[in-house]
Amino acid sequence: MPIRLLSSEVASQIAAGEVVERPASVVKELVENSLDAGAKFISISIADAGRTLIEVADDGFGIPANELDLAASRHATSKLVQSDDLFHIQTLGFRGEALASIGSVSHFTITSRVGSAKEGARLKVDGGIAGKVEKVGAPVGTVVRVENLFYNVPARLKFLKTDVTERRAIDSLVTRYALAYPHVRFKVTDGKSVTLQTAGDGDRRAILAALYGVDVARQMLEVMATEDPSTGSGQAALSLTGYISPVSLTRSNRKEITFFINGRWVQEVALNSAILQAYHTLLMVGRYPLTALFLEMPPEEVDVNVHPTKAEVRFRAQDKIFSFVQRSVRKALLAYTPVPSVSPQLWGARSVPAEPREIGIDWTMAGASVDSEQFPVTSNEGQDSLSTVHGQPSFSTGVPLLRLIGQIGSTYLVAEGPDGLYLIDQHAAHERVLFEKLMAQRENKNIPSQQLLTPEVVTMPPQSAKTLLEQLPFLNRFGFEVEEFGTNTFQVRAMPVLFSGGDPASALRALVEDFEEDESPLQAEVEARIAGRVCKRLAVKAGQVLTSEEQRSLLNDLEACQSPRTCPHGRPTMIHLTVDALERQFGRRGAR
Numbered sequence: 001m002p003i004r005l006l007s008s009e010v011a012s013q014i015a016a017g018e019v020v021e022r023p024a025s026v027v028k029e030l031v032e033n034s035l036d037a038g039a040k041f042i043s044i045s046i047a048d049a050g051r052t053l054i055e056v057a058d059d060g061f062g063i064p065a066n067e068l069d070l071a072a073s074r075h076a077t078s079k080l081v082q083s084d085d086l087f088h089i090q091t092l093g094f095r096g097e098a099l100a101s102i103g104s105v106s107h108f109t110i111t112s113r114v115g116s117a118k119e120g121a122r123l124k125v126d127g128g129i130a131g132k133v134e135k136v137g138a139p140v141g142t143v144v145r146v147e148n149l150f151y152n153v154p155a156r157l158k159f160l161k162t163d164v165t166e167r168r169a170i171d172s173l174v175t176r177y178a179l180a181y182p183h184v185r186f187k188v189t190d191g192k193s194v195t196l197q198t199a200g201d202g203d204r205r206a207i208l209a210a211l212y213g214v215d216v217a218r219q220m221l222e223v224m225a226t227e228d229p230s231t232g233s234g235q236a237a238l239s240l241t242g243y244i245s246p247v248s249l250t251r252s253n254r255k256e257i258t259f260f261i262n263g264r265w266v267q268e269v270a271l272n273s274a275i276l277q278a279y280h281t282l283l284m285v286g287r288y289p290l291t292a293l294f295l296e297m298p299p300e301e302v303d304v305n306v307h308p309t310k311a312e313v314r315f316r317a318q319d320k321i322f323s324f325v326q327r328s329v330r331k332a333l334l335a336y337t338p339v340p341s342v343s344p345q346l347w348g349a350r351s352v353p354a355e356p357r358e359i360g361i362d363w364t365m366a367g368a369s370v371d372s373e374q375f376p377v378t379s380n381e382g383q384d385s386l387s388t389v390h391g392q393p394s395f396s397t398g399v400p401l402l403r404l405i406g407q408i409g410s411t412y413l414v415a416e417g418p419d420g421l422y423l424i425d426q427h428a429a430h431e432r433v434l435f436e437k438l439m440a441q442r443e444n445k446n447i448p449s450q451q452l453l454t455p456e457v458v459t460m461p462p463q464s465a466k467t468l469l470e471q472l473p474f475l476n477r478f479g480f481e482v483e484e485f486g487t488n489t490f491q492v493r494a495m496p497v498l499f500s501g502g503d504p505a506s507a508l509r510a511l512v513e514d515f516e517e518d519e520s521p522l523q524a525e526v527e528a529r530i531a532g533r534v535c536k537r538l539a540v541k542a543g544q545v546l547t548s549e550e551q552r553s554l555l556n557d558l559e560a561c562q563s564p565r566t567c568p569h570g571r572p573t574m575i576h577l578t579v580d581a582l583e584r585q586f587g588r589r590g591a592r
Contacts, residue, residue, distance in 0.1 A: 019101040023050025024169035032092035034058035041185040049166035059141040062114040065121035074100040104128035112142040171462035179292045180260045195462045213459030221336045225328035242293035250287035260294045274322045278329035411542040420578040428567040430539040433557040435568040447479035448497040456492040456504040464512040502538040510537035532568035
């Protein structure tokens with residue numbers, strides 16, 4: 001085939017493939033344009049998760065009527081003049097590709113009016129083909145309406161995720177920009193319901209409360225750090241502000257680590273590593289903090305022109321930035337985190353509970369949030385006699401009658417059986433016990449429920465609230481009584497008796513977090529997966545001291561389980577060390 005120039009429509013669609021990946025990409029580009037235009041109020045309307053409608057309206061400076069058709073053209077921008085300007089970018093947009101790319105894959109309408117004009121102007125673009133600019137009545141600002149996204153590229157439309165996933169991506173994006181620009185009022189509407197609304201009064205902690213609930217917002221630690229070049233090595237000044245979570249407040253994934261540089265949301269591996277390094281030795285493996293951090297630095301010290309979506313950046317002095325972020329976050333953590341007090345106890349002293357508890361039902365749910373770890377083997381000898389179970393066991397799934405010896409490390413139970421020593425992970429074991437009891441009650445359609453004396457109110461991020469709404473019918477079948485209680489807020493009125501004393505907020509959040517453990521054993525059934533997640537969160541934790549009665553009750557309950565050797569997620573509940581292995585470890589019997 002001969003070489004030829006691509007048509008402008010094809011070129012725009014190719015460019016759109018880099019800039020417009022999904023509906024959230026459209027929202028991002030339009031919101032950033034509004035912020036660059038000095039908007040103080042941004043309203044976002046969504047229909048069908050952005051597939052059929054995305055409308056972003058602002059009260060910014062607007063676009064003059066004689067520039068409207070140019071604004072929708074490729075490589076047209078008011079933010080750059082020459083190449084040197086790329087190294088001093090102080091705006092969110094600068095390439096002049098966003099509007100043209102969006103217009104090439106949708107039915108696109110832009111209406112705008114500047115303050116000095118008596119009337120506004122409107123331009124329609126269908127699949128990259130622009131119409132004529134029309135004069136219309138309009139308020140000062142800009143309204144961009146994107147309809148039928150990807151209507152002319154069906155392959156792209158086919159590969160979009162579910163509505164829940166796409167809405168979650170939009171909510172997560174706007175949530176982050178609401179935190180970064182607290183002086184701007186944001187409003188997100190999904191159909192007839194408002195999913196996010198901020199006051200625009202500059203109070204970031206109030207926004208955190210609206211997103212995560214008052215309790216979480218109250219716990220967040222403030223970070224305020226600067227580095228003056230006059231006291232450094234001649235480098236530029238740096239400023240880091242925002243909020244981080246204490247070590248007691250974590251998530252099972254990195255999704256809540258948010259970082260902005262000069263007002264731009266970035267996903268930079270080096271910055272995330274600096275934050276995690278600051279929490280080093282303070283968090284258990286597989287747990288991550290919540291952060292909303294905002295780094296200000298001279299624009300010439302950072303290159304934002306390295307990724308089509310401007311999500312990645314490059315620093316002129318990366319090591320310096322890494323060190324500054326790590327030291328600032330660590331300093332805030334140590335400043336707010338009290339030194340733990342340890343009460344000396346005699347070895348073997350009997351633990352006395354503060355108040356009587358009904359064995360086998362009311363487990364104390366408070367305790368150190370430390371994941372249990374598999375008991376290590378310190379010698380290569382006898383490892384062939386060490387039995388663990390991952391998914392399908394290699395031996396009988398039942399366990400013999402066991403004699404309780406005690407608890408070690410506030411994490412493991414030690415028991416003796418007729419065929420050797422058993423080490424039981426109390427958290428995994430209690431998970432299994434709760435799961436089988438709950439599923440058995442569900443099978444018999446008899447799950448006892450207990451009304452809470454005071455209903456618990458739980459606020460979640462918009463993206464999590466949508467996920468929870470879809471899972472409420474399943475949750476209510478398990479004896480929970482949960483209902484909507486305002487925007488992104490839920491009220492827990494009752495819980496299963498099996499979880500008496502548990503934290504309702506933890507139960508709800510367990511349903512919307514991505515867990516670090518493989519859930520493949522539960523994938524076949526939605527209800528089983530939900531039950532497994534709740535049981536994991538409400539099971540007794542590693543690091544929690546149990547009384548002798550509680551230890552014995554847990555052991556008895558585990559013996560009665562149908563699959564006692566693994567938790568619902570397939571992780572081992574116990575390790576078996578045979579008598580033969582013990583004798584070989586102590587040199588009483590030679591290797592066979």
